[in-house]
Amino acid sequence: MVKSNYCKMISRSKPGPGDGGNTGSWRVMRPIINLDKCIPVKTGKKACFNCWLYCPDCVVTKTIPPTIDLSFCKGCGICAEECPADAIEMVDEASQTAKEK
Amino acid sequence: MHIIESGNVAAATGVKLSRAQVIAAYPITPQTPLTEKLSEFVESGQLEAQYIPVESEHSAMAVCIAASTAGTRAFTATSANGLLYMNEQLHWAVGARLPIVMCVANRGIGAPWTVWNDHQDSMAQRDVGWIQLYANDHQQIIDTVIKAFRLAQTVSIPVMVCYDGYLLSHTYMPFDRPEQSEVDSFLPAFAPKHFLDPDNPGNFNTVTLPDVRPGVDGVLEPGYIEIRHNLHQDLRAALTSYEEIDRDFEKQFGRGGTPFVEEYRCDDARFVAVAIGSLSYQLRDVIDTMREDGIAIGVMGVQMYRPFPDEAIARALAGKECVVVLEKALSYGNQGPLYGDIKSALYRLEERPVVHNYILGLGGREIKTQQLLEALTESCTKPQAIEDTPRWIGLKLQE
Amino acid sequence: MAEKTSAINLTEEEFVHPGNRACSGCGLSIVYRMGLKALGKNTILVVPPSCLTVLQGLYPVASTKLPCVNVTFASSGAAATGVRAAMKALGKNDVNVVAWAGDGGTSDIGIQALSGACERGEEIIYICYDNEAYMNTGVQRSGTTPQGVLTTTTPIKGKLQVKKDVPAIIAAHGIPYVATASAAFPLDLYDKVKKATTISGPKYIHVHTPCPPGWAFESRYTIKVGKLAVETGLFDLYEIENGTFRLTGPSERLLGKERRPVTDYFATQGRFKSLDAEAVRKIQQQVDAKWAAYQSGAV
Numbered sequence: 001m002v003k004s005n006y007c008k009m010i011s012r013s014k015p016g017p018g019d020g021g022n023t024g025s026w027r028v029m030r031p032i033i034n035l036d037k038c039i040p041v042k043t044g045k046k047a048c049f050n051c052w053l054y055c056p057d058c059v060v061t062k063t064i065p066p067t068i069d070l071s072f073c074k075g076c077g078i079c080a081e082e083c084p085a086d087a088i089e090m091v092d093e094a095s096q097t098a099k100e101k
Numbered sequence: 102m103h104i105i106e107s108g109n110v111a112a113a114t115g116v117k118l119s120r121a122q123v124i125a126a127y128p129i130t131p132q133t134p135l136t137e138k139l140s141e142f143v144e145s146g147q148l149e150a151q152y153i154p155v156e157s158e159h160s161a162m163a164v165c166i167a168a169s170t171a172g173t174r175a176f177t178a179t180s181a182n183g184l185l186y187m188n189e190q191l192h193w194a195v196g197a198r199l200p201i202v203m204c205v206a207n208r209g210i211g212a213p214w215t216v217w218n219d220h221q222d223s224m225a226q227r228d229v230g231w232i233q234l235y236a237n238d239h240q241q242i243i244d245t246v247i248k249a250f251r252l253a254q255t256v257s258i259p260v261m262v263c264y265d266g267y268l269l270s271h272t273y274m275p276f277d278r279p280e281q282s283e284v285d286s287f288l289p290a291f292a293p294k295h296f297l298d299p300d301n302p303g304n305f306n307t308v309t310l311p312d313v314r315p316g317v318d319g320v321l322e323p324g325y326i327e328i329r330h331n332l333h334q335d336l337r338a339a340l341t342s343y344e345e346i347d348r349d350f351e352k353q354f355g356r357g358g359t360p361f362v363e364e365y366r367c368d369d370a371r372f373v374a375v376a377i378g379s380l381s382y383q384l385r386d387v388i389d390t391m392r393e394d395g396i397a398i399g400v401m402g403v404q405m406y407r408p409f410p411d412e413a414i415a416r417a418l419a420g421k422e423c424v425v426v427l428e429k430a431l432s433y434g435n436q437g438p439l440y441g442d443i444k445s446a447l448y449r450l451e452e453r454p455v456v457h458n459y460i461l462g463l464g465g466r467e468i469k470t471q472q473l474l475e476a477l478t479e480s481c482t483k484p485q486a487i488e489d490t491p492r493w494i495g496l497k498l499q500e
Numbered sequence: 501m502a503e504k505t506s507a508i509n510l511t512e513e514e515f516v517h518p519g520n521r522a523c524s525g526c527g528l529s530i531v532y533r534m535g536l537k538a539l540g541k542n543t544i545l546v547v548p549p550s551c552l553t554v555l556q557g558l559y560p561v562a563s564t565k566l567p568c569v570n571v572t573f574a575s576s577g578a579a580a581t582g583v584r585a586a587m588k589a590l591g592k593n594d595v596n597v598v599a600w601a602g603d604g605g606t607s608d609i610g611i612q613a614l615s616g617a618c619e620r621g622e623e624i625i626y627i628c629y630d631n632e633a634y635m636n637t638g639v640q641r642s643g644t645t646p647q648g649v650l651t652t653t654t655p656i657k658g659k660l661q662v663k664k665d666v667p668a669i670i671a672a673h674g675i676p677y678v679a680t681a682s683a684a685f686p687l688d689l690y691d692k693v694k695k696a697t698t699i700s701g702p703k704y705i706h707v708h709t710p711c712p713p714g715w716a717f718e719s720r721y722t723i724k725v726g727k728l729a730v731e732t733g734l735f736d737l738y739e740i741e742n743g744t745f746r747l748t749g750p751s752e753r754l755l756g757k758e759r760r761p762v763t764d765y766f767a768t769q770g771r772f773k774s775l776d777a778e779a780v781r782k783i784q785q786q787v788d789a790k791w792a793a794y795q796s797g798a799v
Contacts, residue, residue, distance in 0.1 A: 012306075015564065076525030155578060
């Protein structure tokens with residue numbers, strides 16, 4: 001009998017997050033946004049958004065205030081470095097996690 | 102309609118009738134007239150296809166891989182070193198399960214340089230996973246190309262159609278050129294299940310881990326070895342598929358019936374010569390002569406080499422006293438590739454024929470019918486006396 | 501007059517999923533994210549072995565939301581050709597066909613296929629992200645590694661040869677659009693990729709892509725390092741449109757102004773450790789000469 005369904009398997013990946021798992025676990029330092037200094041928060045307007053623009057991992061939202069998805073944020077620190085208002089501080093991840101517990 | 106044309110034009114005509122959509126080719130002797138004819142078909146409007154004059158054979162297969170993944174019928178052709186240059190891509194096309202068809206005008210491989218016919222180029226690719234079909238004359242070239250496109254898209258495995266460089270590619274023979282409407286009803290349009298589609302995005306053939314891994318929906322997806330296992334299973338099943346396709350072709354066009362091997366005077370033979378390509382037809386003259394001398398000998402031409410039709414071959418050769426495998430290739434350091442495959446196919450038999458191996462024609466060394474007669478006569482006269490190492494026909498060693 | 505691209509008006513739509521395997525602070529992540537925003541959904545990607553292969557995810561999960569075919573290392577230019585040929589055959593002529601390759605896959609092993617595609621005038625966009633070494637396989641030197649740089653295959657003396665000028669090679673093919681861009685100037689990159697989608701023929705964009713582990717700097721400085729390359733005049737942002745050369749953006753603004761010394765750039769990265777004072781002086785001279793030529797309009 002001739003086989004009718006050939007090629008049942010190919011390597012074709014489907015889109016989805018977390019290919020590298022919870023990359024938030026990579027963090028050694030965690031970004032914390034100081035809402036008192038953040039420009040869009042202070043002005044109430046859509047402004048700046050450097051953190052959203054430069055984030056390599058699309059984990060910052062373009063909202064007022066911007067939020068960071070900590071399940072995927074790798075803690076690179078670019079947002080902190082590029083914030084013109086010095087509103088983002090990189091704090092030690094281990095002690096933050098301990099604080100939360 | 103009957104025409105008289107070269108083997109290369111027969112191949113090009115088969116590609117045109119099969120409505121290839123993307124053609125990429127790089128010139129290499131003796132394939133060049135094939136690609137020239139295809140570019141003429143395309144430029145004149147006889148064939149509606151994209152013709153890409155690529156800058157290398159590696160790129161020719163790259164174009165085919167990409168075009169096939171994007172959902173179109175792709176074709177290329179090459180010979181010898183060009184085939185070797187795209188070796189990496191051949192593996193890729195197979196693993197990606199792409200129904201690409203390629204013609205190989207068989208030619209010897211350098212070093213040293215040779216442009217003349219032997220089978221070393223396609224034989225060197227026998228383990229890659231491409232389906233390998235060999236045509237023995239011009240009619241078989243055009244017919245096999247058409248069947249190849251249907252087989253490729255049925256089993257999702259690329260197919261190479263091989264024919265002897267110069268001996269078939271450049272000689273002229275009469276053959277029947279099927280009508281386009283007939284080919285259209287034999288070969289349905291290419292409609293793949295998975296293809297590059299912005300409306301249904303997927304990432305093809307990225308790094309695939311050794312172990313199984315869950316996908317985005319949590320379902321465990323296969324690993325590398327499962328995908329390769331599936332390929333092998335489908336290759337073995339392709340034997341049956343090709344039989345059916347060949348039967349369909351015979352019904353429609355009145356030709357075929359020898360998908361795996363083409364036998365001549367083998368039924369009542371005690372001895373059988375085995376060869377690939379035009380050599381199997383040249384041997385028919387030798388068979389007729391020996392038959393006149395009372396030697397019960399036949400010749401079998403192997404038409405499908407991969408997947409290897411081991412069952413059909415074992416059945417055909419069971420009960421024979423001696424099988425003589427003559428081939429234009431060698432697995433250097435060991436024996437002829439076809440010889441090894443036939444021996445292992447015969448291993449299952451309770452009583453096995455003696456098997457002999459002759460290497461000949463490398464680099465296009467002329468094969469004289471007289472030489473074949475002498476070799477076969479010796480093999481049939483004292484089959485047990487010949488050792489299990491390849492013998493050579495046509496060497497001119499200066500003592 | 502179109503509104504100038506800014507962080508405010510730039511689309512929020514993302515074409516990459518987070519949680520992928522790119523390094524923390526990866527310059528390519530920024531380049532890829534911006535480039536895909538400019539290309540949009542109606543795009544097919546071609547990707548050879550490279551950091552992007554890993555970023556895009558291991559089977560069966562894809563971090564990219566666009567259809568992509570992975571291809572062998574040397575074949576990006578030819579594979580993009582094949583995708584375009586298929587689109588033509590199928591009558592789908594509004595799809596972007598874009599090859600994304602690293603510097604190795606472009607300037608070394610991939611240059612033949614890219615050259616062929618340019619010579620044939622293929623309707624493709626080719627984006628080379630240049631992190632100046634074979635980063636995916638562990639920081640081995642490539643054709644675009646700058647002179648003096650320490651890599652794992654130039655571990656003591658640093659690379660002896662100069663950086664291969666790939667944009668110039670591609671421009672010599674006479675294609676309609678060649679541009680350079682940088683991860684540090686994502687809006688400029690966005691504009692250039694967007695522009696490329698409107699031009700007919702082959703388009704080549706060479707993007708300077710800082711790499712924290714490979715260049716040996718802390719991941720938070722990816723943008724700073726990239727900016728310094730431009731501000732010291734070492735990496736220039738320009739366009740060559742139909743053969744006409746033009747500095748753009750920050751590089752254009754450097755004309756006639758004082759550039760920061762190259763030592764400012766070298767000091768930020770461990771990979772320049774082996775450069776001695778004499779080598780630095782030579783490099784500064786070369787940069788000065790290049791900018792003098794820009795100034796005089798010789799380029």
